[in-house]
Amino acid sequence: MQVSVAVHADLDELVRLESQLFRDDAGVHDPQVDVSWPTRHGRDDFARLIDLDSALVLVARRESVVAGHLVGYVTAPSATRFGRRTAEIRSLYVDSASRAGGVGQALVGRFKAWARANDATSISVTSYVANHGARAFYARLGFAERSVVFQAVLED
Template identity: 40%
Template sequence: MTEHTAQDLTVTVRPARADDLPGLVASSTALFAEDAGTRDPSVDADWPREHAAASFTAALDDQARLVLAVEYAGAVVGHLMGSLAEPTAIRPVKAATLISVYVRPAHRSSGAGARMVEAFVQWAAERGAEHAEVTAYAANTDAIRFYERNGFAPQTVTLRRGL
């Protein structure tokens, strides 16, 4: 899909393949550890180790889901997963959800995150989605700024009360 040169090596954003599964699982595991694992004690931070391979495998075979990989020097160093939701009676528009996006810290300055988001938005628009959405933890101000720089704007707020 797109390439960026950094230190004489190429960072590539491309559709993920089945042989990327170990790297996709590692990327998802790192995302959970860095984000939900530090911000939400109700999330099982070990979920990717047990379930991410099956989740990515199913997504790779589903036309309503998109999986992208960031490749650097032959290794997967990031990923994006998105999905489409068909219209319903309560929400009569097709919508796209950016489920997860992660780029390892050493590769965040490569622009790969923004290129993945742009590829996701293009993919969703080509399939008739009327809008795209993403959620982020309120405490993850870096992610919120990233999404805002990439055209997303606040729409809803989730408030939680522990019991």
């Protein structure tokens, strides 16, 4: 398995994986998420992120097949965090056939190294409370739950 920085030639695979993430995660846990967004806007969004110095888009390949991806970025220094930069994993997805094989761990490990090199002092990631698999995965990698988001849906 090889983890590398994504290039524009990876755009179709990135959209495929992000579409699966939206369908399998947000589509199950949040009825307010437009699961068609990656199909309609993902290509432009990934192209922008690939070219952005403050973002990192990674792909993991087994042989020549893209088995997973990670998208993350670092923030500007924050006055409320003692002038420190933080990193955030925006999305991470590994094909079901490649799970439990170290792909996700390798992607996060590469992102951690990049975040450190970009002066981030912490990494955060958001997960749906009902996504027990994701929460257990991040806990195994040393992430601790720090906050809870409450949401009220306003009816029309």
